[in-house]
Amino acid sequence: MTQEGRRIAWKLAERLLSTDDLRDVRSFAFQDMGYGYDPFGMERESAALTYVVFAFLHRHWFRVESRGIHNVPIEGPALLTPNHGGVLPIDGSMLAIDVFKRLDPPRVVRYIVDNFAAGFPFINTFLVRAGQVFGDRKNVEDLVRHGELVGLFPEGAKGTGKLFRERYRLRRFNVGFIEIALRQRVPIVPVSIVGSEEQAPMLANLAPLARLFGVPYFPVTPTFPHLGPLGLLPLPAKYHITYETPLRFYEEYPPAAADDPVIVRMLADKVQVRVQEMLDEARAQRESVFDVGSFGPGSPGGNGHGNLTHPA
């Protein structure tokens, strides 16, 4: 952004955010390299505006509830490994907003985004400025070295590409994150997100069309593609996020274990089983998918699980 753009961004943020939120976006830890960008291209002003939009969705559209936020480390590197689903990767942004909002002091989750998105103008710039990083092993290693909180989907794009009848059945986890966790001694925080699969139930995947357009999958949902791009808007399913106790594999295994494919595979499966258990439990406790009663200004964020409610 230009200097002028940054001034306008702050004016907008002042108008649209509550005092607490504004304080948070002004003060979150940010490693400025001298020109207002951090080493991975994040810009505080862009992050603030992104927060304005997605915090609104977080509160009013998906009414995100969460528990176990104390399991997310307030400093030092960590990997957040949630399940993935719902055609568009909105689950990642809701998780990031949730951590930023409910962790004290707030931390930005540096999300690892499929580098498929890097080839698109505007999307590329928007994601980078908002603090996201494109998927590459070196990027994850560098982020961890910088002590960042990294969010990644071990399922990869396989996760969002699954059909509705397979919802919340985890695809097999990739193993790269375990190698990094062992080599660089990083805790893994298992996370489950319930609600994402219902935001856009994928009834079919038109693989030939996906190949034609060069995208990972081509979804057919109740609203897409016959309603056009509007059909990609997510349904207001209520989100439930759970954070579990960090797994510190590096305490049991030496860094050299990262070179053993058997151990790495076994640990990845362990994380997968943990996340699957969390998912099953959270789904069993869920009373209603959309929870229509929790809409409206009166009850932000709902009830029940002893979550931290959003500061007014």
Added chain:
Amino acid sequence: MATSRTPRETAAAGTTRPRTARGGSGGRGTDGQRGTGGAHRGHPKRNVLITGVSSTVGRHLAMHLAADPRVGFVLGTAPGPRPRFLAPLDPARFLYIPTDILRPRQVRDLFHRPEFTEHGIDTVVHLAFVSHPNLRGRKVHRLNVEGTKGLLDRCMESGRVRKFVFKSSDAVYKLDPTTPVYLDENADLNHDPLADQWIQDRVAAEMICRSRMDSQGMDVVILRFASIVGRNVGGQMNAYFDGRVVFRALGYDPLLNLVHMKDVIEAIRLAIVTDTGSGIFNIAGADTATVSTFAEMNGRRCIALPDPLLEFVNRAMRRVGLTDYYYSVDRDRMRYTCLLDTTRAREILGYQPTRTIEFAEYRGLEG
């Protein structure tokens, strides 16, 4: 001695490859003190040959080294008579010998000149390289690739040269959506057969340098610089920011690193005096920001255009002489971030960028 080596540097140099014990490099008067004695605690001062001394980097390097008591004698070569700006240099510290790298005989003779042996030249800094999109063809290729090879061969043949420093650039890296934000020295190189000639030449010359890295007795060091910004330096980024109005690709605004001439000289100096063994080092500067931010700092209007239009506008502007910038060469650079991972340079060379670019000063100088 100027080079006090930390244990870490010594260890790093040791792990690079097994090295022969290195003694004095002959010193001033070929007193033959070569041997194992006094190999550590820094060797006698390095005596340096600079090719392409008439280039801007060459001129700065020659002037800096000739004034630096930590370096011994400096020999500069370029084709043609001595450039005027080298005249004020102390003749006891600097000598200019006209040499055309394109002529193997002249290069051979250079290594047999009495001045060469007398002053005990033991380090070669190879700067003679054409890297302008407009200069291409057989002759340029011969200079860039065969010139580098010939020079390397002569260095090894002479048996006196202990270190060969090749100045390269980050243009050798391949860029696409899947490349990481920070490229380390092992990142993929641009082997695109359609890449601009000077990029292909650079990659080829680097390959030749790398093939000699295991040779006994001579270390080969490649320095890959980020975009050097400064007056008369040439290079794409200077041409880019020189325009009154700069154009960038719509929807993209990658991070860019600019390195100051002072830091470039310091990095080359460190490569000369530090006992590193053979290796490649990324050298980045202190300034990292986006294209549009640099344009704004530089007082330029930055206009975003979609790709095909940008190509057209750039060509038209070049035609009428408004810019010297080639967008087609930098298409990927204008979209995807290319920053250098300088861990190796920091840990082994001890290089740390110190100079930020004073944009106002830079603007004032260009007129």
